[in-house]
Amino acid sequence: MKTTLFIIQKEFIQIFRNKTMLPLIFLVPIFQMFILVYTATQEMKHINMYVVDKDLSQTSRQLISNFEGSPFYYLTGFSFSINEAEEQMKNDEADVILHIPSGFEQKLKRDKKSDIQLLINAINGMKAGLVNAYSMNIISQFNQNIIGDLVVIGGNTQKRLDIRSHYWFNPELDFKIYMLPGILVLLVTIMGMFLSAISMVREKELGTIEQINVTPIGKVQFLTGKLLPFWIIALAELAFGLTLGTIFFHIPIEGSLLLLFGFSSVFLIVVIGIGLFFSTITNTQQQIMFLFFFFNIVFILMSGLFTPVESMPSWAQKVNYINPLAYFMRVIRMILLKGSGLQDVLKEIYALSVYAVIILSLAAWRYRKTT
Amino acid sequence: MINIFQITKKYESTTALDSVSFQVDDGELFGVIGPDGAGKTTLFRIITSLLLPDSGKVMVNGLDVIKDYREIRKITGYMPGRFSLYQDLTVEENLQFYATVFGTSVKKNYDLIKDIYSHIEPFKNRLAGKLSGGMKQKLALSCALIHRPQLLILDEPTTGVDAVSRKEFWDMLKKIQREGITVLVSTPYMDEALLCERVVFMEKAKILAMDSPQGLIKAYSRDLVSVSADDMHRLVVDLRKYPDVNSALLFGHEVHYTSRSGRINKDELINYLQKERHNNIKFRKIKPGIEDRFLELIS
Structure with a gap:
């Protein structure tokens, strides 16, 4: 116990003495939040529209002005x-x-219907879908107005369904609120996994592990001493990120913070465990960075940070069973945005607990004091 | 203290240790002498339980290095050839860390390391990475001794250290030995072999000889002469052409010469050299050194 405490103390001294690492630990979250939250948005704010109006009538101009009136559209040109x-x-x-x-x-006046054509650049399918949806919205609004105008002339009031959508948990469809919890997951994952594993591999590279290995330190003690400091740092990082998020982005905290941190604790044991396991199968920082790069790209993209997991093919959803980020990505949004309670995330807690036991056992099994 | 019985270790195609056996007695200052790549580090890593041998048995203080490695780690101090302390911790933090890891305190065993540590104590708040080579070595030795081990193992502690520090270091080892600690040290320097009580010669994964330095020198059976002349380079070449030559090796400004028969006829040799038109020929019989014995063994 005393030995473990000393290893933890040693790690903290080393971290806080590192003149490049310490500022990074606090700068990374600020950068990630302020850059990613704004850039990784799926809202379309600036759609360039080019108009070909061969009709030049009052109705056509009205339609165009409907687009112009929308904050999302910019008319970039006009021609025949x-x-x-x-x-x-x-x-x-x-x-x-x-x-x-x-x-x-x-044609509209004569036949009560007419055609217009909308050509959308679909290189980015998601963007094209959004442009289409926005445009349809404007056109159908225009449609109703025009029908109203035309129908009144005929003296016949038309009955129609009035559909009003309510968006729950994020009523203004603010994309930032959706993205920010995801960025927090990214943040603590990187902090926990990278820092712990690199500190371990560095000992191998510098040869200090040789001196440690001839001491009576047990491998469980040593691994615990490597795990706990970064577990604490990552939890502090989460608190720091949440504070920034509340101050600058006003993210809602609907659920219990205790539950969130409880869940994060389990999650962090898993990711740090993965980091430590990786460090036992590599010998240099170069190797481990490459391994991390590979796994994290896959883990992050599959976790549902940008795209919903539900729209991934079923095999991908199965792969997500071993993706710790997918669990946390789902749970952090549930707790923060929906206010889900312990009962709602129990399944995920069980899954990650099993995961933690497995990965730590693997790391302890692979870590050899003798070669 | 250490009982090594026929250990063999292979790394893929190269053999690092080939059926090596020897014993180190309690309280001895024992040296493993051999050139780079002889297998010294591999041997030490096996004794310190960092490496498993392919075959053979090593007992340290009656404990098996494979089965009882936990116990062995408590009673052994190891100083690897490469500086392996935390460079980003201070001198004092390193010492305290290793004391705690071994379940002891600096205060408890301070008397043992006092002579060594007092040299670096004025710099105790300096980062270990910022120390000079000699000071790093003293810190490493202090950390290896802080738990008062029964056996101290040092892998080439004096490689790359200046002559004065080397002498100082050996004086420290003698003192440690007087504390009742068995010291096992490896070195590529022959002159350091004389400072040990007993040594083994290692070369190409094998043990060539084991004895006290004096015993090793005594085993040298041939006549040994030192020859010098004006043109040293030509002298070596000509001596090597001499029919009875066994070896002619340059030692500074002299050539150490031995004959195949073991005996040397001074007049015949000088005649030969004069015929080869060497000037200023000096010839004297010399006592063999430990290096001569080593070279005899490997030739």
């Missing part, structure tokens, strides 16, 4: 030639082309 418009799209200057054929208004 669809070829010119396509040229603009190829130059990446237009995201969407609104094509209104000639005779649009006349």
Whole structure:
């Protein structure tokens, strides 16, 4: 026990003495939050629209002004030639082309229906989907107004369903609130996994492990001494990140903080355990960085940070059983945004606890004091 | 104290230790002498239970290095060839860390390390990585001794250390030995062999000889002469052409010469050299050193 405490003390002295590491521990969360939260957004705020209006009627102008009135659309150009418009799209200057054929208004009045064409740049499928949804929204609104106008002339009030959507847990559909908890997961994972494993591999590289191995320190003591300091740092990091998030992004904390930190504790044992396990199968910092890069890219992209796990193929969802980030990504959003309680996340807690036992046993088994 | 019985260790295709056996008695200052790559470090890593031998048996103080490694680690102090303390901890923090790890305190065993540690104590708040080579070595020795081990193992402690510090270091080892601690030390320097009570010669994974330094020198049976002349380079070449030559090796400004028969006829040799038009020939019989014995053994 006393030995373990001394190893922990030694680790802390080394961390706090490292002039590059310490500022990084506090700068990384600030950078990640302020950059990633704003950039990793899926809201479309700036859609470049090019208009080809061959009708030039009152109705067509009304439709265009509906788009102009939206905060998301910017009219970048206007012409009568669809070829010119396509040229603009190829130059990446237009995201969407609104094509209104000639005779649009006349046809609408005569047949009570008319066609317009919307050409969307779909290189980024997600973006195209959003542009489509936004545009449809504007057009259908325009539609109702125009029907109203036309129908009133006919003296016939039309009955229709009025659909109003309510968005729960994130009523304003603020993407930042969705992203921020995810960024926190990323943050503590990197802190826990990287720092612990690199501190271990560094001992191998510098040869200090040789001197440790001839002492009576048990491997469990040594691994505990390597795990706990980074576990504490990562939890502090989470608290720091949450504080920043509340102050600058006003993320809601609906659920219990105690539950969140309790869950994080288990999660961190798993990721630090993975880090320590990796450190037992590598010998240099270069090797372990490469290993981390590979696994973390996969873990992060599959965790549901950017894209919902539910839309991944079923095999990928099965792979996520061994992805600790996927559990935490789901749970942190549940607790923070939905206010889920212990009962709701019990399954995840069990899963991660089993995971922790397995990975720590693996690390202890692989860590050899003798070669 | 140490009983090594026919240990063999292979790294893939190279053999690092080939059926090595020897014993080290309690309280002895024992040296393992041999050039780089002879297998000294591998041997020490096996004795300190850091490495498993392929075959053979090693007992330390009656304990098996494979089965009872936990006990052995408590009674052994090891100083690896490469500085292996924490460079980003201070002198004092390193010492305290190792004391705690061995379940003891600096205060308790301070008398043992006092002579060594007092040299570096003025710098106790300096980071270990910022110490000079000689001071690093003293710190490493202090840390290896802090738990008062029964056996101290030092892997090439004087490699890359200046002559004055080397002498100082050997004086310290003698003192440690007087405390009743068995000292096992390896070195590539032949002159240091004389400072040990007993030594083994190692070369190419094998033990060539084991004896006291005096015994080893006594075993040297041939006549040994030192020859010098104006043109040393040509002298070596010519001596090697002499029919009865066994070895002609350059030792500083002299050539140590031995004959195949073991005996040397002074007049015949000088005649030969004069015929080869060497000037200023000096010839004297010398006592063999330990290095001569080692070279005899490997030739």
